[in-house]
Amino acid sequence: MLSVEETKGVTEAAHIPQQRGEPLLDNAVRYAEERHWEVFPGTWLETDGGLERCSCGDEACAAPGAHPFRPDWAAQATGSPAAVRRLWGAHPGASILLPTGRTFDAFDVPESAGFLALARMERMDVALGPVACGPDRRMVFFALPGAAAKAEGLIRGLGWSPAGLDLVAKGEGGYVVAPPTRVAGQGAVQWVRRPTHANRWLPDAEELISPLAYACGRDAAAARTR
Template sequence: MNSRFPTRAARVTPLEAARHYASCGWPVATGAYVTETGCSCGDVWCGEPGRHPIGTTWRDTVTTDVQVLSIRWVLTPRASVVVETGTVFDVVPVSHADGELLFRLWEGQGVPPVPVLSAAAGVLVFTCAHRDSESGWMVLPPVCDSKGADPSWLVPVTSANACRLPTAAQLSRWLADTPGRARTCGLAGGSAAAGAAVRSMRCRGRLR
């Protein structure tokens, strides 16, 4: 049976990606990047080279101003693209099997798919933030580790689908409406839990 996952999006530069995410209303900050000796943060024991925000005050730098972002990436063109979670959107990890079910459901019902990111341990489905969401962060494509691996968009975010993100409850209903047992990773804790799950995927399975 052929996979229902779409073809992966073409690679873009960090600046192009940052400007695009900001134009969709997602707050963006510059992140660390991979160097010949490890991570630009300078920590020789860094567990996530090139895959984390810079410093502890990174939330003060998030912006959707594309002109500001252009200046920042001119200064650090290799910086990874960090986006804040819990303010505009949350991320819910689901299994590869449930990701397939979602695509079949969307296709069968004529529902425009929402942003979906590939992951080694499953896929990440983007949902709208809710009042109990906790602020967090994640690194979005393009991002490379020392081996050149990177997460990829299965359904890229656009200005259209960014405005109609489902709630976590809607995502659960979609999965409940599909044949077979739902295998969604429960993330009742919101963005903080989602961020922990994403970071766990990077450390244990490496997002790709």
């Protein structure tokens, strides 16, 4: 059972404010200019017979409008605002994707575990970085570059089996989908904790793994009892 404080934190965090979408280009430029994050355009949504479909053309696309559309996406990523404007000028509706392993790594967990971990981190006064939540009910915690490589060892050191936790560490070669990208039929990616000047300095793996592993373990245990 959650403590009263944890329950309160999860309840408050679950009410993510609805964020009105700004043009994707404006957000992509802001990430490059203000956060010095590299960005690259992904697929986009196209309307066909009143239905939204992914520009990749795959009718069974798992993330319509929110994945890379070129095999060389890693080389396409840029932190130049001028280059960002050129890229989105060609495809204004392209999703915003951020490569991991460069200016940040990320930990991807189920939304339920993410809200529990967030409540615990706030109680522990962990200096959090940005946190995003997708319509696929996954939450992404931003961390320092190199954090992903430490994750497995830290999880084992805490007595957990990495294979038994739904905790995905994203480092070099990975990417995250950034707000306000919208996934067809599901909704938009949103910030739970927006990028601000106050959270410019990102936490390392050691600060995040313990509450994340605990929350994912509780989440897995709860799933087994349902």
